[in-house]
């Protein structure tokens with residue numbers, strides 16, 4: 001993203017460029033009209049107030065005057081709809097960072113939520129116990145009281161076998177070898193909770209003739225840390241990933257992921273929020289693709305396999321906020337509709353409410369439910385038992401609220417290709 | 429072969445309607461927009477021509493009656509290039525398009541609705557959603573205007589007194605009620621928030637109860653022909669909300685446009701966005717800026733867009749530029765008095781002396797000179813240079829970016845967008 005500022009862009013860091021876009025605000029309130037949070041609660045006065053307006057009072061050397069920015073969910077619709085180029089969401093993320101930095105302490109809960117990888121590793125190792133704990137009402141009540149994690153928030157069960165474990169044990173030995181190669185960035189959700197999705201993705205890529213490389217030194221993308229106010233820790237993750245991925249990027253390989261939020265971190269957040277702006281990070285960003293974006297490009301070049309078995313059904317589809325910020329449109333729709341018989345009904349909602357880890361928090365859970373309400377109603381109205389979404393925490397949240405079975409677009413493709421048994425352990 | 433038949437740049441009313449109609453005609457269309465357009469600020473109505481001469485206080489009944497004199501006085505207005513036929517085609521196509529969704533627009537180019545504005549002035553407009561059209565002042569009779577203490581941008585008393593003073597044949601009373609839960613007491617409420625509250629049956633029931641218990645109804649014992657509300661009667665379920673209120677109150681219910689953000693504008697934006705997404709399988713890049721475009725030998729060969737990770741080149745057979753005026757971002761300005769079109773560098777008719785940009789009065793009936801600035805076109809809707817030579821045969825302009833399309837002059841507003849849209853569709857579809 002370039003910033004549309006009249007100030008001398010050459011002399012400003014990316015960080016400062018974002019802050020200066022406050023000057024482009026004409027107070028038209030279009031962002032307020034779309035804000036998913038401000039329109040369900042008065043705890044958040046809206047993006048215009050908290051973003052460009054409050055920005056004038058945020059002197060780097062003085063204490064923040066208002067903490068309502070903590071209620072911004074970071075869905076980013078404000079930045080998308082602003083016709084004047086104000087980077088509202090990015091501005092808010094930085095203001096939250098400053099807020100937490102001043103407090104000098106961060107709730108343990110935020111530290112926990114930021115470390116999806118650590119929590120995931122522990123959870124997987126003790127999956128049966130951890131899952132029993134997570135689905136136990138009284139224990140969740142205690143967790144809520146002690147850690148402020150809402151008792152009804154949707155946590156998926158941990159997988160006993162991690163995706164990385166499977167890759168090392170099984171995939172490495174049996175994988176397709178080809179001169180067409182892609183790199184798979186799986187993220188924490190696939191590694192610890194949804195290995196079946198990673199397997200479906202690999203199956204679809206291999207079916208199309210690609211050798212899939214799964215770097216063992218990839219780590220959490222850092223987004224959970226970032227959105228819980230821990231920028232420095234997030235930067236460490238970012239650098240580890242850039243170092244891991246850049247060697248493949250240099251060879252011209254694309255980096256694909258199924259999580260719209262992880263891939264967005266690689267494409268844009270490292271630069272625009274974490275202020276990492278190097279030749280390596282630039283190259284990794286350019287080579288990173290959402291998996292549907294990648295597959296649709298193959299389709300457009302005429303090289304995507306179309307040996308789909310028909311699926312006669314209409315599916316509700318929710319496009320997550322993070323995907324919208326990729327600026328690639330909604331490639332999954334066109335892709336899935338290539339399957340004979342499939343009709344995709346695009347739900348009319350800017351956010352499901354979950355926004356990463358936002359909806360897990362005790363004080364924000366109800367907001368997340370209220371934000372998602374119009375989406376939940378639309379999904380229920382379709383009567384479909386299955387709904388589709390490209391982002392993991394959104395899937396869990398929507399699934400819990402509607403009772404629908406939530407799948408990723410690539411799972412539908414895998415089914416149509418007849419590949420659901422690939423790697424055996426798939427979701428039933 | 430290019431990847432797309434048409435790329436449309438801009439998601440104001442102009443860009444959205446062109447994109448939807450071309451997608452309907454089975455063209456492969458990509459819609460790219462750096463933000464939401466001015467629909468979110470405007471009334472949601474389509475104004476074709478409201479006043480002629482411009483300082484007249486008498487609103488026009490039939491826009492076509494005054495068109496010839498309007499164009500004699502404003503020979504460079506976009507309507508000169510579109511002609512009357514495209515005006516009619518554009519409005520009819522729009523009605524067909526929006527009425528496919530749950531929106532319900534009423535009217536024609538042959539007649540202006542005379543609607544009460546948010547300060548009780550007269551807003552002459554051709555096409556309006558049913559809920560606003562229900563407020564047509566030429567119907568006369570009595571009306572009760574209802575406001576909410578929490579909605580600080582709408583004062584029913586101001587509207588009613590201004591309406592009564594103008595002796596238009598309507599008799600208006602006003603009442604301000606406390607909004608029921610969950611809005612009650614929230615003095616920071618947005619029109620959208622209120623609109624979402626109206627989608628709940630309990631909320632509506634309490635509102636109706638408060639109206640029926642209000643002093644103005646109880647003490648006078650008077651019935652009213654119509655009930656007017658600020659335009660917050662529901663968002664996605666607006667039709668249902670309107671019907672239910674009419675049932676409970678037993679009378680016609682109408683909406684009056686409020687200050688931005690505009691709920692009827694949002695409904696229209698959502699209706700068109702959803703229609704386009706469904707027709708074009710999701711080919712809408714919202715929040716994506718077009719950074720530049722290349723014109724070679726009289727044809728646009730490519731544009732570049734700003735994605736999350738890189739500048740991406742896009743090629744199409746035709747390009748539609750619907751980026752609006754200064755407010756929409758289609759024209760950029762700086763403090764030295766420079767005005768430019770940032771994507772293709774098209775020549776802009778303007779005055780480089782910044783002092784000449786503005787008239788003395790803010791609400792000058794002749795408008796602000798700066799709003800006249802824009803890019804010149806020909807009858808094919810192609811941009812032209814000073815000597816009227818076309819600059820690109822596969823680039824077409826729609827809406828407020830066109831020179832002399834200032835909507836404040838005579839209130840020729842979204843009508844310009846629809847007329848130019850119709851002309852462009854004719855060019856592209858042949």
Ligand SMILES: Cc1cc2nc3c(=O)[nH]c(=O)nc-3n(C[C@H](O)[C@H](O)[C@H](O)COP(=O)(O)OP(=O)(O)OC[C@H]3O[C@@H](n4cnc5c(N)ncnc54)[C@H](O)[C@@H]3O)c2cc1C
Pocket residue numbers: 082083437438439440441442443460461462463464465466467469470471472473474475476716717718719750751752753755756757758770771826827828829835840841842843845
């Ligand atoms: C406050 C206000 C109230 C109004 N009220 C009324 C009314 O009640 N009735 C009426 O008929 N008219 C009204 N108008 C006038 C009317 O809205 C405009 O004249 C006209 O509709 C402009 O529409 P447009 O499609 O040309 O452009 P806009 O609506 O301005 O949209 C321009 C679009 O282009 C996008 N864009 C700009 N630059 C780029 C770029 N580089 N890359 C990608 N996208 C870009 C913008 O993000 C935006 O989506 C009002 C206008 C304003 C400002």
